[in-house]
Amino acid sequence: LIEMGGIGSNTAVSRDERLWPALSVTLLLFVLLFFLSLNIGKVHVTFADIIAMFLDKMNINQEVAANIAAQKQIVFWNVRLPRSILACSVGAALSVAGAVMQTLYRNPLASPDVIGVTQAANLGVGISIFFFSASTMVIQGFSFSFGVLALLLSFAIVSRLPGSSVTVLVLIGVIISALFQAGLTLLLYLSDPYSDMLRINYWLLGAFNASNWEKVGLVFPLVLVGIFFLIIFSWRLNIMGQTDEEIKSLGINLPRWRFIYVMFVALIVSVSTAAVGNISWVGLIIPHIARSIIGSNQKQVVPYAAVLGALFLLLIDTIIRNLPAGEVPISVITSFVAAPYLGWLIFSKQKRGVW
């Protein structure tokens, strides 16, 4: 009998066997969807066109792409490809961040937006534009520093409350979010409505429709590095899920390890937030779905959540991109999908007494 999403280690062996089938199916779906996302849209680009353009770019065969209209080439290279790459990067980043945070906080409700990291990253954007510079690099730097600040702040509070429950964590998240949100509101109130305020709002409302290679160039490598190291360090996360005393009794340098995870989580969340704005629920829900499919060995959950998150956000972005009457903000759709799922999850776990 397999208890879905449970923490019991006695079923770990059978779950090891579940990773590879699940991972290969998800990867296959992901690759299919990626090509489909490049294929469908308002400008008609066929699969043959896509292959021809790739061959052309790689200098293998330049004749096949010669008779493809310039319009299609531009839509493909400058609109769809960067947008799809950005959607995958952000989806993977938020999901991995959520998976790691849920273990670090030993709490199923931990996620970047619940803890307040996204709100802090937003305030970083505001402070950068208001006091310093509106250049992309400076904005990203501030966004990252504030993300780290929020995570360290929440750890400082949580570690002073031994045995803190789900409710306490959510309350701390509310406090931290409110503080940073208030700071941002104050900045928007003080800033010039004709220039700085517009710039700040433009950044915060950022969405995938503003994707370009500049954003991809900044987000993709940083997210890749962050996820790479979090996957490398994911073996230790299984122990990080124990109580502080248990971890220390194993001779593990707890503050150092926690700091490593926090830095990488803050890095990937804040670059994502600064590039595309707030995307709610992804970081909370994807790790839960991942665990319900492959079990709770963190070594497997982290890489699987990355692929599943990329797939999920790419799917949603492809849908909203093709709505006939203009785009709906992406968080509307992620919330509509994820909030009912979380409700069902709580209901079913509550009934079996897991939470």
Added chain:
Amino acid sequence: MFQHQMVETAGGINAGAGLNGHWASISAEDIISSDPDYIFLGSSKGVDDVKSVLADPALQTVKAVKNKEIYIFPSSLGWWDFPLPQSVLGIIWTGKTIHPELYEDIDMLKVADSVYEFMFGYSYTELGGVL
């Protein structure tokens, strides 16, 4: 949407007429596929400017970009593309921009002067307005 009515009153066809909502969010692909002859940017400072639109690699096949037909509403004194009384000037200016041959006889500054004189008691130039 008010700006839609402005464009249509000035004798244009709004490429974004089918969009829902007040301020709709679209991707570059929508602009590329509707391929407009003219693009009018909102007169909010600091976010968009003609130069960055002309330089956007994604928009290079769009007719308005190829022919450099990107415009921002001119007034330095209050916006002409917002739901304000002055927006009648915005409509006239739009008409003159997209149908220059039909509105050759209109001197924008003179019209602006008389409209401001009528509405506020001071002419546009007296108030320090620049086109």
